[in-house]
Amino acid sequence: MALYKFDKSLALFERACKVIPGGIPGHTSPAFAVAGSYPYFAASGRGCRYKDVDGNEYIDFMAAYGPVVLGYNDPVVDAAAARQREAGSLFNHPTARSVELAERMVALVPGMGWAVFARNGSDVTSYAVQVAREHTQRRKILMIKGAYHGVQAWCRDGTGGLIPEDYEHVHAFAWNDATQAADLVGKHAGDVACIIVTPFHHPAFGDQVLPAPGFFADLRRICDEGGIALVLDDVRGGFRLSMHGSHAYFGFRPDLTCYCKAIANGYTLSACLGTDAYKGAASRVFFTGSYFGGAVEMAAALANLDELEKRGAVPHMMAMGTMLQKGLADLAAARGLQVAISGPPTIPYMRFANERNFRRMQRFSGEAARRGVILHPHHNWFLIAAHQEADIRLTLEVADKCFEIVKKEFGG
Amino acid sequence: MILAGGFWDASIGRLGRPADTRERVTANMHLYAVLPRVLDLARLDDAATGIARDMDVSIAFAVRGGPYVALDFKRGSGGARRTGLADVVLFFPSCRHLNRMFGGEKATPIPLWGLHRFRDLQRFTKLSDRLTQYLKPSDDDMADPCFRKRHVELSLLVGLAACREVADLDPRAQRVATALHDGTIQYSVGEEGPHVTAKVEHGTISVAPGRVPDPTTTIALRDLDFAVALIRGEVDTFAASGLGDIRLSGDLALADKFNHLFDRVGLYLK
Numbered sequence: 001m002a003l004y005k006f007d008k009s010l011a012l013f014e015r016a017c018k019v020i021p022g023g024i025p026g027h028t029s030p031a032f033a034v035a036g037s038y039p040y041f042a043a044s045g046r047g048c049r050y051k052d053v054d055g056n057e058y059i060d061f062m063a064a065y066g067p068v069v070l071g072y073n074d075p076v077v078d079a080a081a082a083r084q085r086e087a088g089s090l091f092n093h094p095t096a097r098s099v100e101l102a103e104r105m106v107a108l109v110p111g112m113g114w115a116v117f118a119r120n121g122s123d124v125t126s127y128a129v130q131v132a133r134e135h136t137q138r139r140k141i142l143m144i145k146g147a148y149h150g151v152q153a154w155c156r157d158g159t160g161g162l163i164p165e166d167y168e169h170v171h172a173f174a175w176n177d178a179t180q181a182a183d184l185v186g187k188h189a190g191d192v193a194c195i196i197v198t199p200f201h202h203p204a205f206g207d208q209v210l211p212a213p214g215f216f217a218d219l220r221r222i223c224d225e226g227g228i229a230l231v232l233d234d235v236r237g238g239f240r241l242s243m244h245g246s247h248a249y250f251g252f253r254p255d256l257t258c259y260c261k262a263i264a265n266g267y268t269l270s271a272c273l274g275t276d277a278y279k280g281a282a283s284r285v286f287f288t289g290s291y292f293g294g295a296v297e298m299a300a301a302l303a304n305l306d307e308l309e310k311r312g313a314v315p316h317m318m319a320m321g322t323m324l325q326k327g328l329a330d331l332a333a334a335r336g337l338q339v340a341i342s343g344p345p346t347i348p349y350m351r352f353a354n355e356r357n358f359r360r361m362q363r364f365s366g367e368a369a370r371r372g373v374i375l376h377p378h379h380n381w382f383l384i385a386a387h388q389e390a391d392i393r394l395t396l397e398v399a400d401k402c403f404e405i406v407k408k409e410f411g412g
Numbered sequence: 413m414i415l416a417g418g419f420w421d422a423s424i425g426r427l428g429r430p431a432d433t434r435e436r437v438t439a440n441m442h443l444y445a446v447l448p449r450v451l452d453l454a455r456l457d458d459a460a461t462g463i464a465r466d467m468d469v470s471i472a473f474a475v476r477g478g479p480y481v482a483l484d485f486k487r488g489s490g491g492a493r494r495t496g497l498a499d500v501v502l503f504f505p506s507c508r509h510l511n512r513m514f515g516g517e518k519a520t521p522i523p524l525w526g527l528h529r530f531r532d533l534q535r536f537t538k539l540s541d542r543l544t545q546y547l548k549p550s551d552d553d554m555a556d557p558c559f560r561k562r563h564v565e566l567s568l569l570v571g572l573a574a575c576r577e578v579a580d581l582d583p584r585a586q587r588v589a590t591a592l593h594d595g596t597i598q599y600s601v602g603e604e605g606p607h608v609t610a611k612v613e614h615g616t617i618s619v620a621p622g623r624v625p626d627p628t629t630t631i632a633l634r635d636l637d638f639a640v641a642l643i644r645g646e647v648d649t650f651a652a653s654g655l656g657d658i659r660l661s662g663d664l665a666l667a668d669k670f671n672h673l674f675d676r677v678g679l680y681l682k
Contacts (some may be wrong), residue, residue, distance in 0.1 A: 013654050022648055023648075023650065023654050023655075029649050036656055040654065146591070157587060158672065163584070184452055205665040300462070356628065357595075357629065357663045406461040
């Protein structure tokens, strides 16, 4: 096959650099992928495939970094959104969709008694922290080292625009180490508002780690004993592990939980849900945004949640993810290569086991992109409900060629 | 004369006002990132090589409430250290005083010890003047390709060495530095270099000229002109990465963290 070229992507990027800082800011910056061997700009999509501005088509395993869960331009979700758009989306007041969606989510997610909606994951993780602080009247936030909870100042890592006071009351402990968490709670006795965690550890540039047996139970106990809120950042995992939230999948009970990516199949929506005990505090935190009431997005979310259930999307993605993981591991082994694949099958992360500098992975990923498959070199991947066995088989064919190239270049 | 670095570093824990921090970080950069480059200059520049070959002396810079460095010149070779004895000791009553001198203002050190080595001091002054020329070049200087290449190498060495100081002392960079993991980052300019390597080991950053085998991260700059623009702070590094003017490979997380440290250096060293 002819390898893909990215001339129009590059030309558009040159234009972008003149008017947009960095050309493409944030996590989709080419600097974080394989610049020059990866598309920069998308044009259209359908199902598990999309086209870039050069007309190259890809089988996608990034799903717009998670939000596309049923598939690009899913007809059922888009039709629901279109119907709402015809009626209108933003008004002086919320629409009935906000009540319907809150009711739907409260019924769907065990233990939760209320829901509020926003736009992005950062909106709701930061809101949840504020609710925890209001409820407890305390300052400290405990989070996992290397965890990502968004772009707000409290949870960033010292990069541009921050001052030390932004994270003065944020303290980190190691994933799966409840003893460290307990130590921090002891050190800041009476001042810890919340412990915020993801359902599994999913750092960029690193293996994903599932919760050790008893980890969440220990955190729950620490929180109960200390009057501390347990906040689940389920932005990445939500509705890809279980339709009832990742705490249902792993069997623990948070006080507040946050969703975003897979909630509305690409429509811009996020949600924070909480137990009844936190409802009073939630109502006292002023939380709003110009577009938080957008009814089109809520209509899309309602349709998306229905379709995820109707299509058995989670078990299907689990099966496709398992097929992908096993296929990649087998192909690599057949070529004498070692890969380490971590995380749940619906959100896998792969690296070459015998390297720490990602060069094999960057080569693998770049070659895959040039052959029509998007497999990010440093970030976890996302399964999409639209993936079918034929897509996985085609992906594995491409992967085998890429493994061959890696083997030839690096020798193992 | 005994001058232990620890004595001079005693105030690190007492940094308070932002202005104090700024002066201290800048002073550390001047002594630990800029000044040791006279030793690199002796490797790169023929005139400097000739001067250094005649020197067999250790010269210390000691700042009250601030950093201490001793430069050892051993007839063409040498090194920098943060503790220990020196033949000549130049004292500065404050970080601000030191910084003013490096900024070209009228601020001179107080010779505490070894003034009788005035010939070595004269030689050292010649070296430091030459270094200043390389680090703050005129347009005429930069028209010479050889000069430009040395300017780039010395500037990269200064910038990367200064990363250690922001990582240690700059409050915001400290947050980034806590997440730094061990590895080597090789900066290369074109095929012919210069090449400069920064190493992170147990949280401490060190720099050296040249390449290393199998670096953790490679940052390849398009050419000398581009490197000069980068050093002058005229480059949007994210845009440059996408355009191919900077080619990144390897552990990009390490590159990203170093980029944040590098950005902070420019706030202290102009």
